Structures are given as structure tokens and as C-alpha cells.
Amino acid sequence: MAEQTPELQPQSPETRAVLAGDPELTSTDSTASKEAHTGGRNTVLTRFWAQGQAKVGVILTAIVVGLALIGPLLLPWATGYTTTEFAARPFQPDGLFGTDNLGRDVWSRFLGGGLTLLYYAALATALGMVLGLILGMLAAYVGGWLDSLIMRANDVLLAIPQLVFALLAITVLGPQGWVLVLVIGITHAPRIARVARSATLGVISEDYIRAAEMYAMPRSRLLVREIMPNITGPLAVEAGLRLTYSIGSIASLSFLGLGMQPPTADWGLMINENRIALSIQPWGVLLPVAAIAVLTIGTNLIADSLARASASANAGDQS
Amino acid sequence: MTPTRQQRPHVPGARGGRGSGPRGASRAQPDVQVTALSSGSAWHERRESGANVLEIDSLEIEAVASGSAVIDDVSLALRPAEILALVGESGSGKTTVGLSVLGHFRPGLRHGGGTVTLYPSHTDRPAEMTALDDAALRRLRGARVTYIPQDPALSLNPGIRVGEQIREVLDIHNFGASAEERTERVRSVLAEVGLPGDDAYQARYPHQLSGGQQQRIGIAMAFAMYPDVLVLDEPTTGLDVTTQAQVLDTVRDMTVRHQVASLYITHDLAVVSEIADRVAVMLRGRIVEENTTEEVLGSPQHAYTRKLLAAVPDLAGRNRIGETAEPGAPAGSVHEPEAPAGSSAGFAGRPEAGSAAAAVRAAGASAVVLEVSELGLAYGENTVLDGIDLELEAGECTLLLGESGSGKTTLSRSIAGILDSYTGRVCYRGEELAKNTRQRTLDQRKQIQYIFQSPFSSLNPRRTLGQSLAVPLEMSGELNAAGRRDRVKDALDAVRLGRQFYSRRPGDLSGGERQRAAIARALVNMPSVLICDEITSALDVSVQASILALLRTLQEERGLAMLFVTHNIALARHIASRVAVLNKGVLVEAGPVDEVLDTPQHAYTRELLTNVPKL
Known part of the structure; x- marks a missing residue:
């Protein structure tokens, strides 16, 4: 093939004539002016950051995530107790935020109890995203009976309430971390698959997909390289939303005693353990509740801002 | 106020x-x-x-x-x-x-x-x-x-019946004294734009009208209030x-x-x-x-007006569009310095390039590169294509002419193997091609290249031109990464984009630049048949002129057999040597350009020719 390569170079005098007599005057001008009008880069990220609520969301999320990440490292140096050490009798105002139902230091348990929730939530969301993305893209791309099969199976899963499904699975398999992640991930998958499917359907009619087909690109590569990069917008939004739900679900399951097991320190579990003393020693409940609330609000704001940034080009002027 | x-x-x-x-x-x-x-x-x-x-x-x-x-x-x-x-x-x-x-x-x-x-x-x-x-x-x-x-x-x-939509304008602006008067006005304005104003017609939905009728409804709405x-x-x-x-x-x-x-x-x-x-x-x-x-x-x-005019294709083919911007343009022209040099070089280059094409034609035992016979396609009851016979010769460009809905895109996609539900045969150098491009051999895939209509849709917005253009080469698997990169950069040069476009994304490019990139993608595999599906219809006339000039040059340099699909009959003399006219899925006329344009045999071709707006 090497000897053919020089053919590609403009060589004939006519070629140069075309070059010279070919003023793409308007085309180059129009792109130049377009950039001038928008005034600098205008990407999803810049539009995201231009919104006030995005900044608030990032700050709120960063506070809680920072607390949960650094908290365990500070124990027992900062508070004097580990998460399971007894500090005093139950529900006493000892230490910064008092003691819990077994007399352990609430502040220590709060600092140490966020990490598991966070990474379980992240893992569950990631699992749901991977599953949903694969199923959704396959359904849209292959179409036909596979589409019907996947989407109807989705509908069946969607008919079962998320928490009931989780209760069932955990009752059967036992309250272990991987079960929790798996169950939450699987219940997310149908919802993500729907989003992925509709986004894929929007992309699939584009000519560049046909072009890839024409060049006989292997279908798996076509999905990953041609389609996936073009549906990241709606998927990022969906991921943010599902993360919020994951946090809520895992905290709920822990509260119900089906997530983290005692004596592990965990925010959801803490709420359950200490709720009986809400009127006399409320910190054991209030701290984890506040943390979970701030975290979900933060991730929700991020997801919402991402949705706006990827949907509209003028989100910047709204805020 | x-x-x-x-x-x-x-x-x-x-x-x-x-x-x-x-x-x-x-x-x-x-x-x-x-x-x-x-x-x-x-x-x-x-x-x-x-x-x-x-x-x-x-x-x-x-x-x-x-x-x-x-x-x-x-x-x-x-x-x-x-x-x-x-x-x-x-x-x-x-x-x-x-x-x-x-x-x-x-x-x-x-x-x-x-x-x-x-x-x-x-x-x-x-x-x-x-x-x-x-x-x-x-x-x-x-x-x-x-x-x-x-x-x-x-x-x-x-979702609104067309009569109702016209009436809406009158209602909003309180036209007339009574509802009857408005109803009467809807009827009369429909008559004015040449549509039947009866109730049955007014009760239609927009999708039940043709494009021209829809546009006349739009005109009726605009004229309903007797605007200034x-x-x-x-x-x-x-x-x-x-x-x-x-x-x-x-x-x-x-x-x-x-x-x-x-x-x-x-x-x-x-x-x-x-x-x-x-x-x-x-x-x-x-x-x-x-x-x-x-x-x-x-x-x-103004120089710009002259440039625009020079880029408008005319039926007679007097101005070879895109060739030389404005010969003999007076001083003050935007491209004055280049134009004379360009024109002289262009004329000098012409015989040489032409002989290259001739050489290709002479070299092949049979000049027919691609042969379509008895090609038909139907979706259920609806016959889109019927008994199409078409031959493409090396170094020759055939213009496939048809209005929207005539099946011209379906035909070109069938030839390219993007649509595989057709009946009949497509032969490349005497060998019948599989219907689906995936079933065709690597060499057949390389030799026949298809360029899409819209440059805004045919390139993946998330990938750089370098990545997109390397796809055909990756799939043919002959070159290593460095070889592919060189080939893509050469192709970018060949379509006059320049290799600096290698790492840019389609979003930064104008329509003309994108279409050049799409052409480059079709060229990286050194094809012998190029199918261009209305590739200039989304572009401005001056960009169209330069794309046509580029295609002419490439075709002559490489002896490509080209099928140029278009709805614009005025392009015929500017790019093609043969014309095939497609009407409602049937090839009604085919022959050398001059023959078809000067002495059209079929009524449809004559009608097309009379309706072409002329400068």
C-alpha cells in the first residue's frame, strides 16, 4: 500500500489551482464568529459550574464525603474512643455529643460510621450503571425481540418495590455487604436501562452509526466507541440521581437491621439504635440524619445541575 | 405606546x-x-x-x-x-x-x-x-x-387541523365582526393560495398534506390578516x-x-x-x-456577489463552478491575487489529469466497474425501487437525479450495502456483491465507498477527525497505528483540509469542512467507486462549488467511478458525464449529459428541466 500513499498528497497543478481558487470564506468565518459570540469555552462542565446550585451541591457533598473519609482515620486520636469502646453509661451527656444506647461515644461512632455507607452506595450505583447501560444499549441497538425481552423483564422488576425486593433478598441470603450492593445495584438497573435505551435510540439514527456499520466495525466496539460517548450526558444525570437513592436505600436497610450489623458503626444503624432516646439524648439520631440529608441534597443538586447543563446551552444565564 | x-x-x-x-x-x-x-x-x-x-x-x-x-x-x-x-x-x-x-x-x-x-x-x-x-x-x-x-x-x-390553525390567527387578532366572517376569510385565503377551501380540506391534519401544500398553508396563515x-x-x-x-x-x-x-x-x-x-x-x-x-x-x-454568482451551478454548464473564482475580476476582488494564477494552473493541469483518467479507462479490460441489475426494494406494499439497471465506469461520474421520495438514497445505500433488503444484483468488476456490507469481502468494502448527505450527522461529535477517519483503515487491518495516522493525514491534505485538522473535533468545523472530512474518510482506503449521496445539499453554494471542484480533481487524479446523487439537475454539467433520472423508484431516463439535458425523452425529465429556476 505504501506506493499508493503519495497519491493522496496534492500534487497536480490543478490541485493547487483548486486550493488557490477555493476560498472557504464564509465557512471559516462563521466558525470564528461563533466562538466569538459565545465568549470562551462552553462545555457541559463550564455550564455546570456556572450554576449557583451546582456549587452549593458540590460543597455540601464535599463536606459529608470529607467527614466520612477522614473520620475513621482520626479515631481514637481525636475523640479518645474507638467506635465500639464504652465511654460511659447509656444516653449520658458525656463527651461532645453524649453516649449511645450501649454507652459508646456518639461522636466517635458518627465519625467512623459514614464510610461504609458511602462506598456501599457508590458500589451499588456503579453496579446498577454497568448493568443498566449494557442492557439499555443492547435493547436499543439490537432491537426486535431482544429489546422486548429486556424491557419487559425490566417492567417486571420495576413492579416490585425496591425496598421489598431488598428485604426479600437479604432475608434469603443474609445481611452481608455484597448482598446489599448487589440487591441495590440490581434494583437500579431497570431504571438506568430505560434512560440508556432512550438515549441510545436518539443516537442510533445518526449517520455516523451507519458509517461505522458500513465499515463493518464489530458491534461491541461500535457500542463502546461510537454510541457510549454520545450518551454520557443523560447517564451522568442518572448516575447522580441513583447515587442519591442508593444512599437512602442503604441507610434505610441499615435502619431496618438488614444492612450493617452491630456492633459496626453505621449512620443508618445509629438512627435505629438511638431513636428510643430521641427526647433525652437526640444527637445519636440527629447527627447521622443530618449527614444523610445533607449528602442526598448535595448529590441531588449536582445531578440536577448536570441535567440542566447537558440539556440547555443557555443554562448559564438562568442562575 | x-x-x-x-x-x-x-x-x-x-x-x-x-x-x-x-x-x-x-x-x-x-x-x-x-x-x-x-x-x-x-x-x-x-x-x-x-x-x-x-x-x-x-x-x-x-x-x-x-x-x-x-x-x-x-x-x-x-x-x-x-x-x-x-x-x-x-x-x-x-x-x-x-x-x-x-x-x-x-x-x-x-x-x-x-x-x-x-x-x-x-x-x-x-x-x-x-x-x-x-x-x-x-x-x-x-x-x-x-x-x-x-x-x-x-x-x-x-395536532391541529389546518383550517383551525389559520383560524387561530384570525381569532387572536379579532378579525372581522363575527365567527362567520372569520370562517369566510379562512375559506377565501385558502382559495387565494390555490388550495381547496372546503370543510373536508380544512379538517385535514398537516401530515395529510404534501410539503408544498403545507407551505401554502403557512402562506395562507401569513396572509390571512392582510399584512403590510x-x-x-x-x-x-x-x-x-x-x-x-x-x-x-x-x-x-x-x-x-x-x-x-x-x-x-x-x-x-x-x-x-x-x-x-x-x-x-x-x-x-x-x-x-x-x-x-x-x-x-x-x-x-461587490467581489463577494461575483463570487456567489460564480458558484451558482447553471444548467448550461457555462461556468464550471469552483474552478476559478472570477476570471478577469477587477481590482478589489477578495481573491484577486490567487485567481489568475489559479486559472492558468487549472487549465495547464486539465489535460494531464484527463489523460490519467483515460489511462485508467484504457488499462481496465472492461471499463464497467460497478453494475447494478434488476435492483428492487419494497417495504410491504410500498415499492421504493423497481428494476433498476445502472452501470458505473471507471473515471466517469454518473449523476443520479431524483426528487425527494424518488428512492435515490435507498438505491445508493443498497449499492453501498447499508441497506440489505433489496432484490436483484450489484456486481463489482463482474463479481456479485453480498447484500450486507458485513458479508462483503474486505477488498470489496474498501473499493466501494459511500459519503453521507449530512456532514452534521456523519461524523461522531465525540471523536477527533483522526479517530473517525482511521476507522476504515482499522477495519481493513492492513496498517499499523503509525501507518494509519500517516494515511489519514495524507487524506486530510488531499481534501484540502490540512493535517492540522487531525486532532480537531467535528464541533469546531463548518459544514464544508466537515463534508471534506467525510470525503477524506471515504478516500483513506483508496476506493475505486465513490457514492456521493446528496453531499452538497446541506451546504452553501460557494462551499458546494469548492466540494465539486475537489471531487472533479480527485476523480480525474484517481480514475474513480463516481455516482453523484442529487436533486439538483443544474449540477449535471458541472460534475457528471452521464445522467440517470429516477422517478418514483423507476429509472426513467439515462444517458450522456448532453443527450439527456438537450433532448430529454421522458416527460418527467422535461418537467424537471422547465421548473429549474434560472439566473
């Missing part, structure tokens, strides 16, 4: 004037609110004297983000019963000016300076369109100033030549009959010559030339 309020006292008097105007019933003066005054008012004297109905005075529109001027010092005047064409290529700001007549600025733009003054017929006071509040603007829009958008299919509400000023934004761009001719006739007729001042926005100079009285040429937000149509098209003063 609510001129319409003061209008009310005139209402009773106006009613008497209906149908008794100086020019009879055809110039009926309807009555309420924003509808026109009775004759004899100051406004009518103004109109009789031929004074301007709309004046745009040194208008400036700027971008909100950067404050830079998008429209700079534009001054125009519209007179009754006259069509002013606003011509320019995409991005020149012609639609922005058109919308400013309605007092509208698109998001991201704002009024920078200058005035747009309307002299509406319902009051003696001029209206300052850029200064009115929303309520006042709403009263004027659709009544005194109306707008016909580009795409009729998108501008009509698919009409803005038409490329109303025939999506239509076939035959339909376009009908729609142009309707617009022309209605404009003259109702003494409306029209602003016709278009990029098509041939349409301009058919319809406009005066022409204003826009370039980058400025008016560079304004004069009567004869003057502008006959003896253009």
Missing part, C-alpha cells in the same frame, strides 16, 4: 370600506383592531405614493456574551408590492435581520442600535419594532407583520423544484395582489432571480450590495 388601542374608534368606519377600496375586492380592507384602516387615510396616501412600509435604519445587533456585533449597520427599506431578497450564506445574519423586522431577537442576541420602523396600515403612527413592549409586538405580529418559516413540516402544529410586511425565511429550501415553482408563484401572486412588502430571505440566487424585485447581499452581518435584481445579478459590483 399602544397604537392599537387608539385604533378602536376607526372600527365602524373601516367596516364600510371593506371590499370598496380603490382596487376592488382583491384589496379588501378588513376592520378590527390591528386590521387595516379604510382607504383615504394618511397611510394609504403613503402607500399609493410608493413610500416605504418598513425601514431598517443602521440596525446593530450584538451578542449578549461577548458584546460583538452580529449585525452591523444594516439599512433596508421595504415598499408595498415589492419583494426584497436578502441573500447571504449561512452565518451571514440574514435570518437575524429578518426576525428583527418582527421585533424578535434570538436568545443570546440583543438590540445594539439603530431602528426598525414599521408603518402599519391600522394607524397613522409608525411603530418602532425594537422599542415596543411584548404585548404591542404580539398584536402586530401575525397581523401587520407576518413570518413564513423555513420548514412547513415543523412550523405547523401536527411579510418575512419569508427560505420558504422553499426543503421543496422539490416543481413544488418550489408553485410556491414561488403563490408568494409572488399574493404579494402583488395584496400590496404586501416582502422580505425574502434565501441563499439561492436562482430563486432570487425568479421572484425578487430588489436584492440585498449580506456578508458577515453587513449589507455589501443592494440594487435591483437585474443589476445585482447582471452586473454585480
Whole structure:
């Protein structure tokens, strides 16, 4: 093939004539002016950051995530107790935020109890995203009976309430971390698959997909390289939303005693353990509740801002 | 500043004037609110004297983000019963000016300076369109100033019956005294645009009408209130030549009959010559030339106008578009320095390149590279293609001509193997090809390349040109990564984009640049058959000219067999040596260009030829 390569170079005098007599005057001008009008880069990220609520969301999320990440490292140096050490009798105002139902230091348990929730939530969301993305893209791309099969199976899963499904699975398999992640991930998958499917359907009619087909690109590569990069917008939004739900679900399951097991320190579990003393020693409940609330609000704001940034080009002027 | 309020006292008097105007019933003066005054008012004297109905005075529109001027010092005047064409290529700001007549600025733009003054017929006071509040603007829009958008299919509400949609305009502006009068007006305006006004027709939904009928509904809506000023934004761009001719006739007729001042926005100079009285040429937000149509098209003063004119393909093929911008252009021309050098080099290069193609033709035992026989395709009852026989020879370009819905894209995609449900045979050098491109051999896939119509859709926006263009090479698997990179860069050079485009994304590129990149993708595999599916229909004429010049050069240099699919018969002599005419899935005529264009055998071809707008 090497000897053919020089053919590609403009060589004939006519070629140069075309070059010279070919003023793409308007085309180059129009792109130049377009950039001038928008005034600098205008990407999803810049539009995201231009919104006030995005900044608030990032700050709120960063506070809680920072607390949960650094908290365990500070124990027992900062508070004097580990998460399971007894500090005093139950529900006493000892230490910064008092003691819990077994007399352990609430502040220590709060600092140490966020990490598991966070990474379980992240893992569950990631699992749901991977599953949903694969199923959704396959359904849209292959179409036909596979589409019907996947989407109807989705509908069946969607008919079962998320928490009931989780209760069932955990009752059967036992309250272990991987079960929790798996169950939450699987219940997310149908919802993500729907989003992925509709986004894929929007992309699939584009000519560049046909072009890839024409060049006989292997279908798996076509999905990953041609389609996936073009549906990241709606998927990022969906991921943010599902993360919020994951946090809520895992905290709920822990509260119900089906997530983290005692004596592990965990925010959801803490709420359950200490709720009986809400009127006399409320910190054991209030701290984890506040943390979970701030975290979900933060991730929700991020997801919402991402949705706006990827949907509209003028989100910047709204805020 | 609510001129319409003061209008009310005139209402009773106006009613008497209906149908008794100086020019009879055809110039009926309807009555309420924003509808026109009775004759004899100051406004009518103004109109009789031929004074301007709309004046745009040194208008400036700027971008909100950067404050830079998008429209700079534009001054125009519209007179009754006259069509002013606003011509320019995409991005020149012609639609922005058109919308400013309605007092509208698109998001991201704002009024920078200058005035747009309307002299509406319902009051003696001029209206300052850029200064009115929303309520006042709403009263004027659709009544005194109306707008016909580009795409009729998108501008009509698919859920409302067409009669109802026209009536809506009348209801909003309180036309007439009674519901009966409005019903009557809907009927009469439909008749005026040449559509049946009966109830059955009015009860249709937009999807039950053809594109031309939809656009005429749009025209009827615009004319329903007897407006003073009409803005038409490329109303025939999506239509076939035959339909376009009908729609142009309707617009022309209605404009003259109702003494409306029209602003016709278009990029098509041939349409301009058919319809406009005066022409204003826009370039980058400025008016560079304004004069009567004869003057502008006959003896253009500005270099840009000459360049535009030179790029318009004509049926006779007198100007080989894109070849040389303007031979003998006087000083001050934008491309003056290059033009003479280019032309001489071009002529010197021609015989040489031609002989290369001839050599290819001579070398092959049989010149026929691709043979299509008995190709048919049907979706259920609906036959899209029927018994197509077509041959492509090396070094020769065949123009496949057809209107929308004729099946030309289906045919070209069947040949390329993108559609695999056809019957019949496609042979490459005597060997029958598998129907689906995936089943074809690597070499067959490499030899036959297809270029998509829309450059805005055919390149993945998330991948760089380098990545996109390397795909055909990756799939053929012959070259390593470095070899692929070199080949892609060479191809980018060959289509005159330059290798610096290697790492850019389609989003940074103009339509013409994208289409060049798409052509480069088809070239990296050194094909022998190139199928170009309406590749210039989304592009401006000057870009089209340069793409055609590029294709001619490539074809001659490489001896490509080319199938150039288009709806524009005027391109025939500029690119092709043979023409095949497709009508409703049947090939009605095929032969050498001169034969088909000069002595068309089939009625359909003759009809196409007569409807082509000429400069």
C-alpha cells in the first residue's frame, strides 16, 4: 500500500489551482464568529459550574464525603474512643455529643460510621450503571425481540418495590455487604436501562452509526466507541440521581437491621439504635440524619445541575 | 405606546370600506383592531405614493456574551408590492435581520442600535419594532407583520387541523365582526393560495398534506390578516423544484395582489432571480450590495456577489463552478491575487489529469466497474425501487437525479450495502456483491465507498477527525497505528483540509469542512467507486462549488467511478458525464449529459428541466 500513499498528497497543478481558487470564506468565518459570540469555552462542565446550585451541591457533598473519609482515620486520636469502646453509661451527656444506647461515644461512632455507607452506595450505583447501560444499549441497538425481552423483564422488576425486593433478598441470603450492593445495584438497573435505551435510540439514527456499520466495525466496539460517548450526558444525570437513592436505600436497610450489623458503626444503624432516646439524648439520631440529608441534597443538586447543563446551552444565564 | 388601542374608534368606519377600496375586492380592507384602516387615510396616501412600509435604519445587533456585533449597520427599506431578497450564506445574519423586522431577537442576541420602523396600515403612527413592549409586538405580529418559516413540516402544529390553525390567527387578532366572517376569510385565503377551501380540506391534519401544500398553508396563515410586511425565511429550501415553482408563484401572486412588502430571505440566487424585485447581499452581518435584481445579478459590483454568482451551478454548464473564482475580476476582488494564477494552473493541469483518467479507462479490460441489475426494494406494499439497471465506469461520474421520495438514497445505500433488503444484483468488476456490507469481502468494502448527505450527522461529535477517519483503515487491518495516522493525514491534505485538522473535533468545523472530512474518510482506503449521496445539499453554494471542484480533481487524479446523487439537475454539467433520472423508484431516463439535458425523452425529465429556476 505504501506506493499508493503519495497519491493522496496534492500534487497536480490543478490541485493547487483548486486550493488557490477555493476560498472557504464564509465557512471559516462563521466558525470564528461563533466562538466569538459565545465568549470562551462552553462545555457541559463550564455550564455546570456556572450554576449557583451546582456549587452549593458540590460543597455540601464535599463536606459529608470529607467527614466520612477522614473520620475513621482520626479515631481514637481525636475523640479518645474507638467506635465500639464504652465511654460511659447509656444516653449520658458525656463527651461532645453524649453516649449511645450501649454507652459508646456518639461522636466517635458518627465519625467512623459514614464510610461504609458511602462506598456501599457508590458500589451499588456503579453496579446498577454497568448493568443498566449494557442492557439499555443492547435493547436499543439490537432491537426486535431482544429489546422486548429486556424491557419487559425490566417492567417486571420495576413492579416490585425496591425496598421489598431488598428485604426479600437479604432475608434469603443474609445481611452481608455484597448482598446489599448487589440487591441495590440490581434494583437500579431497570431504571438506568430505560434512560440508556432512550438515549441510545436518539443516537442510533445518526449517520455516523451507519458509517461505522458500513465499515463493518464489530458491534461491541461500535457500542463502546461510537454510541457510549454520545450518551454520557443523560447517564451522568442518572448516575447522580441513583447515587442519591442508593444512599437512602442503604441507610434505610441499615435502619431496618438488614444492612450493617452491630456492633459496626453505621449512620443508618445509629438512627435505629438511638431513636428510643430521641427526647433525652437526640444527637445519636440527629447527627447521622443530618449527614444523610445533607449528602442526598448535595448529590441531588449536582445531578440536577448536570441535567440542566447537558440539556440547555443557555443554562448559564438562568442562575 | 399602544397604537392599537387608539385604533378602536376607526372600527365602524373601516367596516364600510371593506371590499370598496380603490382596487376592488382583491384589496379588501378588513376592520378590527390591528386590521387595516379604510382607504383615504394618511397611510394609504403613503402607500399609493410608493413610500416605504418598513425601514431598517443602521440596525446593530450584538451578542449578549461577548458584546460583538452580529449585525452591523444594516439599512433596508421595504415598499408595498415589492419583494426584497436578502441573500447571504449561512452565518451571514440574514435570518437575524429578518426576525428583527418582527421585533424578535434570538436568545443570546440583543438590540445594539439603530431602528426598525414599521408603518402599519391600522394607524397613522409608525411603530418602532425594537422599542415596543411584548404585548404591542404580539398584536402586530401575525397581523401587520407576518413570518413564513423555513420548514412547513415543523412550523405547523401536527395536532391541529389546518383550517383551525389559520383560524387561530384570525381569532387572536379579532378579525372581522363575527365567527362567520372569520370562517369566510379562512375559506377565501385558502382559495387565494390555490388550495381547496372546503370543510373536508380544512379538517385535514398537516401530515395529510404534501410539503408544498403545507407551505401554502403557512402562506395562507401569513396572509390571512392582510399584512403590510411579510418575512419569508427560505420558504422553499426543503421543496422539490416543481413544488418550489408553485410556491414561488403563490408568494409572488399574493404579494402583488395584496400590496404586501416582502422580505425574502434565501441563499439561492436562482430563486432570487425568479421572484425578487430588489436584492440585498449580506456578508458577515453587513449589507455589501443592494440594487435591483437585474443589476445585482447582471452586473454585480461587490467581489463577494461575483463570487456567489460564480458558484451558482447553471444548467448550461457555462461556468464550471469552483474552478476559478472570477476570471478577469477587477481590482478589489477578495481573491484577486490567487485567481489568475489559479486559472492558468487549472487549465495547464486539465489535460494531464484527463489523460490519467483515460489511462485508467484504457488499462481496465472492461471499463464497467460497478453494475447494478434488476435492483428492487419494497417495504410491504410500498415499492421504493423497481428494476433498476445502472452501470458505473471507471473515471466517469454518473449523476443520479431524483426528487425527494424518488428512492435515490435507498438505491445508493443498497449499492453501498447499508441497506440489505433489496432484490436483484450489484456486481463489482463482474463479481456479485453480498447484500450486507458485513458479508462483503474486505477488498470489496474498501473499493466501494459511500459519503453521507449530512456532514452534521456523519461524523461522531465525540471523536477527533483522526479517530473517525482511521476507522476504515482499522477495519481493513492492513496498517499499523503509525501507518494509519500517516494515511489519514495524507487524506486530510488531499481534501484540502490540512493535517492540522487531525486532532480537531467535528464541533469546531463548518459544514464544508466537515463534508471534506467525510470525503477524506471515504478516500483513506483508496476506493475505486465513490457514492456521493446528496453531499452538497446541506451546504452553501460557494462551499458546494469548492466540494465539486475537489471531487472533479480527485476523480480525474484517481480514475474513480463516481455516482453523484442529487436533486439538483443544474449540477449535471458541472460534475457528471452521464445522467440517470429516477422517478418514483423507476429509472426513467439515462444517458450522456448532453443527450439527456438537450433532448430529454421522458416527460418527467422535461418537467424537471422547465421548473429549474434560472439566473
